[in-house]
Amino acid sequence: MSKFIQACLSALLIICLSSPSSALESESVDTGKVVASLVSSHDVVSPGERVDIALRTVLDPKWHTYWRNPGDSGEPVQIKWTLPDGVMLDGGLYWPLPDTIPTGPIINYGFEGAPLFPQGFIVPKSAQVGDVLNVSAHVYYLVCYDVCIPEQADLTLSLQVGEMAFDNRWRDMIAIAKSETPKRGNIQGGIKKMGDNVEMTFTDIPENADLSAAYFFPYDQGVLAHSETQTLIFATNGIALKTAAEFLWSQNQGSASLPKTLSGVLRFEQDGEKTGQVIELSVGQTLDIGKREAPALERSVLDDAVTAPAKITFFAAIIGAFLGGLVLNLMPCVFPVISIKALSIAKSAHGERSAIRKNAWLYTLGVIATFLLLVVALLALKAGGSEIGWGFQLQSPKLVAGLALLMFIIGLNLLGVFEIGTNLQNTGSGLVKAGDDSALSSFMTGALAVIVATPCTAPFMAGAVGYALAQPAYVTLAVFMALAIGFALPFLLIAYIPGALSKLPKPGPWMIRFREILAFPMFAAAIWLVWVLSLQAGESGVLNILFAMLAFGFAVWLFKRSHVVSKLLGGVALILAVALPVTITPNAVTPSNLEYQAWSVEKVAELRAEGRAVFVDFTAAWCVTCKVNEKLVLEKEAVKQIFIDTDTAFLVADWTNKDDVIARELAKYGRSGVPLYLYFTPGQNSVSPVILPQVLTESVLREVLTGAQ
Amino acid sequence: MLTLKTMSFAALTALSFAIAVPASAKIATGANVSDMSVVDSNGVTHNLSDFAGKNVVLEWTNDGCPYVKKHYSTNNMQETQKMATADGDTVWLSVISSAPGKQGYVSGEEANALTTSRGAAPTAVVLDSEGTMGRAFSAQTTPHMYIIDANQTLVYQGAIDDNRSASPATVAGATNYVKAALTDIKAGNPVSVSDTAPYGCSVKYGS
Numbered sequence: 001m002s003k004f005i006q007a008c009l010s011a012l013l014i015i016c017l018s019s020p021s022s023a024l025e026s027e028s029v030d031t032g033k034v035v036a037s038l039v040s041s042h043d044v045v046s047p048g049e050r051v052d053i054a055l056r057t058v059l060d061p062k063w064h065t066y067w068r069n070p071g072d073s074g075e076p077v078q079i080k081w082t083l084p085d086g087v088m089l090d091g092g093l094y095w096p097l098p099d100t101i102p103t104g105p106i107i108n109y110g111f112e113g114a115p116l117f118p119q120g121f122i123v124p125k126s127a128q129v130g131d132v133l134n135v136s137a138h139v140y141y142l143v144c145y146d147v148c149i150p151e152q153a154d155l156t157l158s159l160q161v162g163e164m165a166f167d168n169r170w171r172d173m174i175a176i177a178k179s180e181t182p183k184r185g186n187i188q189g190g191i192k193k194m195g196d197n198v199e200m201t202f203t204d205i206p207e208n209a210d211l212s213a214a215y216f217f218p219y220d221q222g223v224l225a226h227s228e229t230q231t232l233i234f235a236t237n238g239i240a241l242k243t244a245a246e247f248l249w250s251q252n253q254g255s256a257s258l259p260k261t262l263s264g265v266l267r268f269e270q271d272g273e274k275t276g277q278v279i280e281l282s283v284g285q286t287l288d289i290g291k292r293e294a295p296a297l298e299r300s301v302l303d304d305a306v307t308a309p310a311k312i313t314f315f316a317a318i319i320g321a322f323l324g325g326l327v328l329n330l331m332p333c334v335f336p337v338i339s340i341k342a343l344s345i346a347k348s349a350h351g352e353r354s355a356i357r358k359n360a361w362l363y364t365l366g367v368i369a370t371f372l373l374l375v376v377a378l379l380a381l382k383a384g385g386s387e388i389g390w391g392f393q394l395q396s397p398k399l400v401a402g403l404a405l406l407m408f409i410i411g412l413n414l415l416g417v418f419e420i421g422t423n424l425q426n427t428g429s430g431l432v433k434a435g436d437d438s439a440l441s442s443f444m445t446g447a448l449a450v451i452v453a454t455p456c457t458a459p460f461m462a463g464a465v466g467y468a469l470a471q472p473a474y475v476t477l478a479v480f481m482a483l484a485i486g487f488a489l490p491f492l493l494i495a496y497i498p499g500a501l502s503k504l505p506k507p508g509p510w511m512i513r514f515r516e517i518l519a520f521p522m523f524a525a526a527i528w529l530v531w532v533l534s535l536q537a538g539e540s541g542v543l544n545i546l547f548a549m550l551a552f553g554f555a556v557w558l559f560k561r562s563h564v565v566s567k568l569l570g571g572v573a574l575i576l577a578v579a580l581p582v583t584i585t586p587n588a589v590t591p592s593n594l595e596y597q598a599w600s601v602e603k604v605a606e607l608r609a610e611g612r613a614v615f616v617d618f619t620a621a622w623c624v625t626c627k628v629n630e631k632l633v634l635e636k637e638a639v640k641q642i643f644i645d646t647d648t649a650f651l652v653a654d655w656t657n658k659d660d661v662i663a664r665e666l667a668k669y670g671r672s673g674v675p676l677y678l679y680f681t682p683g684q685n686s687v688s689p690v691i692l693p694q695v696l697t698e699s700v701l702r703e704v705l706t707g708a709q
Numbered sequence: 710m711l712t713l714k715t716m717s718f719a720a721l722t723a724l725s726f727a728i729a730v731p732a733s734a735k736i737a738t739g740a741n742v743s744d745m746s747v748v749d750s751n752g753v754t755h756n757l758s759d760f761a762g763k764n765v766v767l768e769w770t771n772d773g774c775p776y777v778k779k780h781y782s783t784n785n786m787q788e789t790q791k792m793a794t795a796d797g798d799t800v801w802l803s804v805i806s807s808a809p810g811k812q813g814y815v816s817g818e819e820a821n822a823l824t825t826s827r828g829a830a831p832t833a834v835v836l837d838s839e840g841t842m843g844r845a846f847s848a849q850t851t852p853h854m855y856i857i858d859a860n861q862t863l864v865y866q867g868a869i870d871d872n873r874s875a876s877p878a879t880v881a882g883a884t885n886y887v888k889a890a891l892t893d894i895k896a897g898n899p900v901s902v903s904d905t906a907p908y909g910c911s912v913k914y915g916s
Contacts, residue, residue, distance in 0.1 A: 073850040073911035075873060104840075104914035106849050142775070142875060147812040148910035150775045150875035221906030225735060227849070247867075247904030250737060 031151035033143045038157040044165040048125040054118040063145045064110045067098035071108035071226045075142040082136040086124030094118040094181040097276045107226045116177040131161040182265040182276030190285030198245045201287040203238035210269040218264035222248040237290030318482045325486025336518035359442040360495035364488040366446020371484040397536040401581030404529035414519035418556045535621045548580035599653035613648040618676040621656040626675040633696040735847045743861040749833035750820035764799040767855040769848045771813025775875040776909035783880040790830040803831040806843030808915025840914040850909035865890040867905030
């Protein structure tokens with residue numbers, strides 16, 4: 001009893017000195033920069049009941065103590081309990097939510113003010129009413145401001161056993177501290193090394209959470225570089241935090257030393273208050289957080305490349321499409337057509353300016369009308385349920401063959417093999433004839449320029465077009481119109497800028513040579529299209545188109561004869577030339593190399609069930625970026641060796657021909673076109689793959705593939 | 710401007726270069742560390758490359774820091790210094806990165822007086838009040854230890870030992886990582902524990 005009275009007296013003393021309410025509290029110890037005490041949720045406890053006792057530390061202003069992971073320096077608050085017989089700890093210490101405390105370049109995790117550290121205890125059933133339980137704690141903490149001071153105190157709190165009675169002051173404070181302590185919730189997390197960085201991905205985030213200041217506090221040191229910024233990336237289904245990796249991830253440590261999960265606290269805001277949730281991050285995993293936006297804190301080239309698909313705004317898409325249109329004029333398949341027209345304008349530059357302007361406008365009209373037709377066709381196909389993306393026109397071998405023939409014909413025309421007047425039936429070739437500036441010709445030049453430009457379009461406008469296709473029809477239309485205007489602009493500028501015309505070279509005999517030289521890019525384009533066709537329709541397709549070209553050449557020769565039979569035969573040959581490409585049928589595409597396997601959703605599942613790492617290459621023969629990646633990276637011996645060394649399965653999803661399954665898979669990752677490169681980490685079935693940058697490098701591949709080993 | 714970038718091959722190439730840029734400035738274990746000029750307490754300029762062929766131990770220190778006191782009051786740091794430099798194949802640099810007015814900042818004379826009074830045995834005490842060397846190594850704490858081998862490769866960085874307390878009583882029985890690493894190096898073996906989390910007071914950099 002005497003101890004109880006003593007406790008009451010000491011409590012009374014504190015009440016008198018500090019606070020007006022009744023309180024069960026140990027004697028306070030001023031350790032220098034901190035005043036420490038133990039406080040209890042109960043004045044009196046019953047046998048078998050649970051009681052919370054908290055370490056209360058009141059820090060001098062500006063001074064701080066440290067969280068369980070102190071960050072770059074410092075030492076955590078430590079409590080050693082000495083308990084009476086039978087009293088048991090119940091659960092762990094309730095650590096408050098930490099703050100980041102910067103000191104120069106160093107970041108610490110800790111507390112300022114008056115943090116409370118509650119701990120649960122169970123009073124034994126054997127305790128007798130009237131007993132006094134002395135709960136003692138040796139507490140140690142490093143307290144720092146401009147300097148650091150280790151301080152310690154021995155504290156004892158005496159609990160009376162009897163009829164359960166709450167302490168009204170500390171009970172509430174302790175309850176608040178406990179509720180504010182981060183706990184496990186529904187948020188799921190993964191962590192994966194990517195180069196020198198680690199990326200954490202989080203899903204199942206509460207509805208009303210404000211993540212704009214999200215920060216992850218790891219429990220362990222050596223995981224994240226505490227002093228580096230955590231770059232936040234919003235996504236449709238979660239968030240990602242990216243920061244620099246610490247030494248636990250480095251090669252010489254071996255990832256064997258990393259545990260399967262790394263725990264810590266994700267801090268965010270809810271209803272304007274800071275809160276946190278304890279999360280076990282699965283090591284080596286990237287969760288499917290959906291479509292990503294650009295990083296919120298730092299937008300760098302690196303992030304753009306790695307976190308694609310990045311969000312493209314309407315404005316950016318319009319600008320991109322416009323510039324893409326401008327650039328298209330310089331493409332090898334377009335340039336000859338355009339230059340001939342430019343020369344034709346140059347020739348008439350000495351004529352009337354109004355006529356030149358009229359021609360420029362007609363050309364623009366031709367460009368816009370053709371683009372409109374393309375968009376309408378595309379929208380119609382989309383509305384009809386087809387899974388299509390840009391470049392769709394090249395997925396039909398018939399169209400590819402037709403384009404190849406067209407390129408061949410234009411080439412012959414440029415070489416001067418045949419000259420055809422401006423009669424309507426022959427607009428296709430006659431319109432590029434130098435010196436021809438009739439209204440129809442100008443319009444048709446615009447149309448032809450767009451048609452020959454289409455094979456070149458896809459790699460240049462992937463972002464803008466991909467965005468446009470995923471948007472409502474009017475946005476698609478707007479983006480394509482921007483493309484058309486960009487494409488036509490150089491001509492309008494020539495017609496309207498005074499002096500621009502006089503800058504064009506004077507016409508002369510050199511124009512004929514120039515025109516002939518331009519035939520060769522057209523033939524090159526034809527060869528490329530024939531090659532695409534060889535992948536789409538095999539040898540028979542190639543044979544077919546070559547015969548069509550032969551027939552056309554023969555028709556041209558026959559037309560030059562004056563006899564009526566020749567003309568007739570020429571007509572037949574011409575019909576044959578046009579008809580042949582139409583009969584071409586697509587082939588099933590087989591992988592060109594034995595190391596590669598054809599992609600399917602089932603194949604991925606099967607290989608992953610075997611525990612293998614899987615790399616998927618979404619590609620198409622007409623995709624220039626894909627080809628560049630293949631030639632410069634994927635087909636390099638050193639890179640092949642990485643695949644062999646890491647036993648990574650190489651799956652090819654070939655989108656050269658239209659394929660709805662592939663289109664749907666692309667859409668899953670926010671893409672409407674190729675390339676797309678996915679990497680599935682071995683042995684983890686529940687997670688989505690790593691999306692590699694659209695521009696591959698050997699080092700990126702090496703990091704991703706070997707990082708999982 | 711993302712769309713713009715993806716639109717030209719020049720930009721594509723630029724992108725592929727950009728990907729290779731490391732995100733963190735921290736010197737990784739295994740990296741080469743050579744060209745760095747430092748001035749010691751006697752005003753002598755050294756370059757880390759001068760020490761090629763010898764091991765170099767870097768010790769970030771601040772005499773006011775309790776964790777530094779722990780290792781000096783128990784003679785642990787002095788013993789480690791003597792063990793390292795005994796064979797003449799190892800150079801020991803104690804580095805003070807405290808800014809003027811901050812805890813641990815000392816003049817050359819004061820630094821030498823500290824060395825004498827503590828019976829310390831560093832090869833030299835580097836005065837880094839600008840924090841240049843400290844930031845280059847991302848030194849975070851006092852003490853924070855680094856070992857560079859004879860090939861000028863960083864082979865250890867982290868704590869002095871595995872007991873992260875400020876209490877001098879904890880020195881006995883702790884595993885001294887620096888001694889262990891030096892033993893590995895002197896025996897011609899790779900360093901078995903090459904990275905640990907440093908502990909102690911924060912380095913008192915000027916802001």
